[in-house]
Amino acid sequence: MQEVVVLGVGMHRFGKTGDAIVGEKSVTELCRHAVDMAMKDAGVSWKQVQAVSAASSRFSGGKGWGLNGNDIVEDFGCTGIPVYNLSAGCAAGGNAFNIGYSLVAGGIHDLVLVVGGEVMPKGMIQTSGVEDANDPEYLRQRCVGMPGPAFWATLARRRIFDYGTTEEQMAKVTVKARKCSESNPFARFQKAVSLDEVLASPYVSNPLRLFEICPVSNGAAAAVICSKEMARRFTSKPITVATSAVATIGFDDALPRSLAGPVPSGPSFHTEAKSAVMKAFERSGIGPRDISFTELQDNTCYYELAFPEEWGLCEPGEAERLLEAGETAPTGRMPINPSGGFVSFGEATTAMGVFQIAELTWQLRGQAGGRQVPDAKVGLAQTNGLGGNATAAILKR
Amino acid sequence: MNEIANTAALREPCVPGLFSEEEGARLHGARCNCCNTPYFPRVATCRNPSCDESRIVPCTFGGEGNLWSYSVADFPPPPPHRYDQPFVPYAIGVVDLDSGLRVVGQMVDPAEAMQVGARVRLVIEPIHHGDGKAFTSWKFKLL
């Protein structure tokens, strides 16, 4: 095994189709910006890139086949290098990073470009559009009418029942996230919101409000990774990848992702996410107490409360108290999503796993400005996506 | 609308083969005779990794259960869902049937009436109307 480092990262600011940020830019244009920035940050040229690991989008680019990595190669120059297009729903960016990491760690390549970008269709994420009675996602939408927010809301409702979480506490997650995003030049929303503003936003799926779920966004992120050996030629202070892990859902998961499942014996709701994070802890020898900060997939505020408990970062039922005491803010003892999270960026699905690697890198280098976690030494990143996919990565300085 | 809904002959499942209502509301699923895992919809093989031998037999689920949690669709969901105009927000339940199946479904009663832990019963009810027909799905009714 070779030790793997992050040499450079880049991002295109997130936005929504037609706005002043992303306008009508194609996914290739968004990715070009992120990749250029990552290569400059790393100090490498396109010709030094030995392989591309790309998150494969179902929504945009990739010649309609999710061949997003091929678009990148075509755009930067057809050097003939291998391309890996990774599909894993919203976990695709994390999966792409994992494959890039594995290629370098395994000694197959020394320098790999990881990239994810997306131009999202408007509105709630829809199914494939194929009316196939064998597709559980189709059946769930057709027979029940239960899009993503309704799924998250049932989890949030159960938390309210189990722990007495209030709507104010749920809203305070957004207030905290948007305060972080004020000092993130890549965030789609760069303005703080008040508790009253969040509580005044309409329910999308009661108990979750508009400001408490992440909208769809356009954006892109890229990372240049290489072996520690090779990194010496470029930098004296590389960010080390302690580990990268991928997992899928367990049979005993407590929430039916399609229509039904057996009544579970255990209480774990996102076994794929927990499994990926536990694997990452185990492989790196880094435990929950060693983590300086976490970037987790907050499609909704609920996850910021539930995930840290599921992974042992804090005790079950403790998250609300930590939030209200300011412990999950960048300056607290358990910083969560100092970037502003998905709630401030919106989700450009396949970019998110790479977006987290970029934020971890900036934080660990001490380049995160007003959202900087003081003396950040170790960062944890986590994504999960349709199909029961999840990824986790731990980076350290 | 209600007249159409109440005429059995004009009721049609929104997706055929998943449920029936002739002898009471039933979901058409399966159970593994080896590990006792319930499935809905039907599966070809048992998916329980700790099951020694997949022995799938068709069975149906219905009757009563407990509302484990619920949410509300406050905005019209995207296609392929279909609904009557004007859109009326509806509650969605996650229900633990007494037969061991945890299943999602729309709730018949208004969102304000929901309570985690409530007793509910499986019913077949219209979800939208069109072409002179009432298209049905499974739902849950508070007892």
Ligand SMILES: [Zn+2]
């Ligand atoms: Zn079995």
